[in-house]
Amino acid sequence: MKILVIGSGGREDAICKTLLKEPTNTVFCAPGNDGMRLSGIKTISIDEDDFSHLTNFVQTNNIDFTIVGPEEPLVNGIVDFFKERKLKIFGPNKKGAQIEGSKSFTKKIMADAKIATAKYQEFTKLEDAIEYLTNEADFPIVIKADGLAAGKGVYISQNLADAKNTVSELLDGHKFNTRKVVIEEFLLGEEFSLMAFVDHKRFYPMPIAQDYKKIYNDDQGPNTGGMGAICPVPNISTQITQQAIDEVLEPFVKELYQQGIKYTGIVYAGLILTKKGIKVIEFNARFGDPETEVVLPRLKTSLTEIIVSILNHKKISQIDWEENNLNLGVFAVSKGYPQKPIFGDLGSVDDFKNCPLSINFAGVRKENHRLISNGGRLYLMQTKAKTLKDAQDLIYQNLEKMNQENISYRTDIGKNAL
Missing domain, CATH: 3.30.470.20 (ATP-grasp fold, B domain)
Structure with a gap:
């Protein structure tokens, strides 16, 4: 089959590689990244929000179906756009994507379904949010931008001063284009x-x-x-x-x-x-x-x-998953991430090709047979092993062999499972 995956990160790399386990598949990724090409993924330089060019590519190249990786095109209605043109696409329509696009919408669905979640209040006016924080809130407290924020719109404030600063950034400074915030109780567990x-x-x-x-x-x-x-x-x-x-x-x-x-x-x-x-x-x-x-x-x-x-809305009788071993993945990120990522050299293409572990590429570009950082999260190194310690040893031994000049990473991923 010919399949298009939309997105450019480690998630999309993982989706593409899973599809490529079937040798008869041809997998394209738009826009993808230069690292993906090392494993036979065909990257297409069309932006994930350029719906017209994406549908033109699908029609011209007889793509069988499209998978949407990131949230933004889903919330912006890419599925509706494709379906209007009778093109097969995997992902929720604009109405369904509200479960991520609007936290207040999702809170209402949960309330109607009687699903347990944190107690919360919604605010569109800064003065109302500050009044609530001053007079009613228990700290620490969680403050969320109501819309999309690429995983960075959730704040845990330990005190009133920090909480005031956060809601001011969101409702007054409109960080992440925020027009509404959800303030909810901090859950421990x-x-x-x-x-x-x-x-x-x-x-x-x-x-x-x-x-x-x-x-x-x-x-x-x-x-x-x-x-x-x-x-x-x-x-x-x-x-x-x-x-x-x-x-x-x-x-x-x-x-x-x-x-x-x-x-x-x-x-x-x-x-x-x-x-x-x-x-x-x-x-x-x-x-x-x-x-x-x-x-x-x-x-x-x-x-x-x-x-x-x-x-095709056909019932699936069974989906099988590996039951032994465990999988561990660690992201190498740009130094200075998430506030101010510093970009630089990551090593030669051969350094990555010769790594014995699986690598999912995200914010990287290729220049003169070398990979250069091109974002915050750069690449995820992944392995499986019988025990967590074995998996950690494998990952960190191999990460240490990579160029350390412009990357940083956590050395305790999986710690909760020890």
Whole structure:
């Protein structure tokens, strides 16, 4: 089959590589990145929000179907645009993508479905938000930009001064184009991610994963798009996972359908196991990043067949996943990320080709047979092993062999599972 994947990061690299496990597939990625080409992915320099050029490419090249990686084109209605032209595309339409595009929309869906989540308030006026923080809030508290913020629009404020500064940045300075904020209670517990393939009322859960958002070891510093991930999560039991499927995923998918949203694509649930049980932190409308990089390598069933079945609304009898070993992935990021990434040389193409572990490329470009940083998150190194320690040893031994001049990375990914 000829397949187009839209996006340019490590998640899209992982999706493409999974599709390429079938030698008869030809996989294009738009816009992709220069690192992807090292593994036979054909990159196309069309921006992910350039819907007209993307549909022209699909029609001209007889693409069988398209997979959307990032949230922004989904929220902007790429699926609707493709479907109007009778083109097959995997992802929710604009209405469905609101589960990520609007936190207040999703909070209402959860309330209607009686799904446990943090207590919250919404604000569009700065003075109202500050009054609430001053007179009613308990600290620490979570402040979220209501729209898209590339995984960086969530803040944990420890005190009133910090909280005031954050809501001012969002509602007065309109950081991330924010017009509304959600202020919610801080939840304490063990976080994990649960993704599922969704076909209207039917859904097919994936193995749970755990990602690490903070930039520094021991979960210190500002939030990032994700510094690494592990799958499965040894310290979350199969009973808790099943409970999350029964009490979160199933009622959420059912509620979407009952409200007239015929959702097709991926639902991502960001969850936390608290002393009072499982609660939802967020829902997303696409594959998680970096969770995808450690979840998809465990897939035994053909990803192509899964997606074709869902696009044709055919029931899937079974999806098989590897049950032994665990997968660990660690992101190398630009020094200075997430605030001010410093770009520079990452090493020769041969350094990456000769690495014995799998690498998913993100913010990189090629120049004179060398890879140069071209973003915040650069590449994720991934492996599988019988134990977490074995996986960590493999990853960090190989990361240490890479050019260290312009990268940094956490050295404790997977620590919760020890």
